[in-house]
Amino acid sequence: MSFSFPRALIFLLIAFVFTSCNEPDKYKKFIDEIDDMPKSSRKAVTKDDKSAYQEYIAFFEEVYSTMQENYYQEVRRSDFDRFIKQFDTKIYNNLKDSGKSDDYIRWRSAAFLVEYLRTDEDIFSALYPPEPAKEYEETALGKKIDLGIKGNLVNLGYLAAQVEPRSDAYIKGLREGDILTKLDDKVLLELEEKEINELLTPLIGTVVNIRYLEASTMAEKNIEVMSNEYFRQTVFMRPVKIPYIYCLEVRKFNRKTSDDLLRFLTFFRQHGPINGLILDLRGNPGGPPLAAREISSFFLPGGDDFAYFQKKGSPKMLLDVPTIPKEFHYDGPMVILIDKDTGSASELFSGILQKRGRTILMGKNSAGQVMLKSMFNLSDNSMVLLVTGRGYHPDGSYFSFDGLTPDKVVEDNEEIDIVDYAATYFVYMSMKK
Incomplete structure (x- = not known):
C-alpha cells in the first residue's frame, strides 16, 4: 500500500517561531551590523551605477512584495524604505568596492532585507540564491x-x-x-x-x-x-532487548515516510504480536506537515481533525486524518522519544498524539517550532523562504513556545538507555492490567 498527497506549488514545511517583535532592538541590531562596514563604503551611489542600481531596487521590491503578501506578521513599507536608505549609503558601495559580482550584491543585499523585515524571533525566513535554493528544496522534501x-x-x-x-x-x-x-x-x-x-x-x-x-x-x-x-529512507529499525517490543528511529519526515513505516509494521506483524511500539524522533527536524498527517493515519481514527494552520488574512487550512484499511492500523501501546532537536512536523505529530492520549512522550522538551513555512521562487530563480502561518490543535490551542513537555522526563545519562527504559515501561504497564 502506498500513501501520497498532492505536490503543492509552494512547498509547505513546519517550524515554530515566536510572534512578538521588538522593532527598536531589531533596527539597532541591523544598524550595528551595517555600521561594521568600512567607512569607505559610505559614499552615495554614482550615476555610472544607475542601471545596475535600478535592477537591484526592482528585485528588492519583488522580495518586499512577496513578504508583504505572504509573511505571517505585518511587513511595513516604512521599514522597507529605511532599508533602501541603508543600501544607498552603505551596503551597495561596500559590496561594490569589495569586487563582488552583480549577482552577489543582489542576493546578499536581499538577504539583508529579509533579515531586517522579519521578526526578531524568526530564525527561518531567508533568501537563497538559485543553487542553495535547489539544495534546500531537495533537503526539505527529503529527496x-x-x-x-x-x-x-x-x-x-x-x-x-x-x-x-x-x-x-x-x-x-x-x-x-x-x-x-x-x-x-x-x-x-x-x-x-x-x-x-x-x-x-x-x-x-x-x-x-x-x-x-x-x-x-x-x-x-x-x-x-x-x-x-x-x-530517502527515513525509518530504521533499532534493537530492543524485550521480544515483541519494537523501536523505529524516524530521522526525518518526507512524502515516503508513511511507506517506510508501513513496511516495518507489516514485517513486525508477520513475526508475531506487537506488544509495544517505540518511535524515536530524537534529532528529527521534521519535514512537510502533510507527511505528519499521513503518518497519523496508522494511530488515529480516519476522518478525525488532525491540526490546522492559520495564515495572515486567510481561512483555516484544516488537515484531517486519512482513512486507511483497518489491517494497517496500530492501536497498541506507544512511546515517542523526543528531545530539543525534535521540531517541525515531528513535533506536530508528537504533540497531536500526546494531546489525544494516544502516546506517552519520553525524553526532554522538544524544539518549540510548530509554524508553517513556504518557499517562493523569485524572477532570477533564487528563492525566499518565509514563515507564513501558525499551527494549532483542532480545539484552537497552540503549541507551547517552550516545546512539548514529556510525560516522563529522561535526562542524558550514560547509565540509562532510553529505549530500554521505554521498553521496560511497556512491561510494567502490562503487569498492572
Whole structure:
C-alpha cells in the first residue's frame, strides 16, 4: 500500500517561531551590523551605477512584495524604505568596492532585507540564491539524486552498508552487505574511499555499470543502474532487548515516510504480536506537515481533525486524518522519544498524539517550532523562504513556545538507555492490567 498527497506549488514545511517583535532592538541590531562596514563604503551611489542600481531596487521590491503578501506578521513599507536608505549609503558601495559580482550584491543585499523585515524571533525566513535554493528544496522534501549506495572500503572492495530502497540499484537487486568491485571501468580497490563516493553521486540520468559480489553467495554479478531522484529512507529499525517490543528511529519526515513505516509494521506483524511500539524522533527536524498527517493515519481514527494552520488574512487550512484499511492500523501501546532537536512536523505529530492520549512522550522538551513555512521562487530563480502561518490543535490551542513537555522526563545519562527504559515501561504497564 502506498500513501501520497498532492505536490503543492509552494512547498509547505513546519517550524515554530515566536510572534512578538521588538522593532527598536531589531533596527539597532541591523544598524550595528551595517555600521561594521568600512567607512569607505559610505559614499552615495554614482550615476555610472544607475542601471545596475535600478535592477537591484526592482528585485528588492519583488522580495518586499512577496513578504508583504505572504509573511505571517505585518511587513511595513516604512521599514522597507529605511532599508533602501541603508543600501544607498552603505551596503551597495561596500559590496561594490569589495569586487563582488552583480549577482552577489543582489542576493546578499536581499538577504539583508529579509533579515531586517522579519521578526526578531524568526530564525527561518531567508533568501537563497538559485543553487542553495535547489539544495534546500531537495533537503526539505527529503529527496536525493545519486545511486543510493553508502558504504566503506574493505579488503575485497566497497562494502554496501546501505542501499536506498527506492533507488535504481535496489530495484536491480543490490543489497546491504554486497561488495562492489568495479564502477564502469574503475577498479574500486585502486581508488580512495572519497573517490568512490564521488563516483556514486553522478549527475541525474547517468547510467553506471556496477560489478559486485553478492553477500550470500559471493557470486559475481553485474547490473546497470541510473542515477535518479528519489525519496530517502527515513525509518530504521533499532534493537530492543524485550521480544515483541519494537523501536523505529524516524530521522526525518518526507512524502515516503508513511511507506517506510508501513513496511516495518507489516514485517513486525508477520513475526508475531506487537506488544509495544517505540518511535524515536530524537534529532528529527521534521519535514512537510502533510507527511505528519499521513503518518497519523496508522494511530488515529480516519476522518478525525488532525491540526490546522492559520495564515495572515486567510481561512483555516484544516488537515484531517486519512482513512486507511483497518489491517494497517496500530492501536497498541506507544512511546515517542523526543528531545530539543525534535521540531517541525515531528513535533506536530508528537504533540497531536500526546494531546489525544494516544502516546506517552519520553525524553526532554522538544524544539518549540510548530509554524508553517513556504518557499517562493523569485524572477532570477533564487528563492525566499518565509514563515507564513501558525499551527494549532483542532480545539484552537497552540503549541507551547517552550516545546512539548514529556510525560516522563529522561535526562542524558550514560547509565540509562532510553529505549530500554521505554521498553521496560511497556512491561510494567502490562503487569498492572
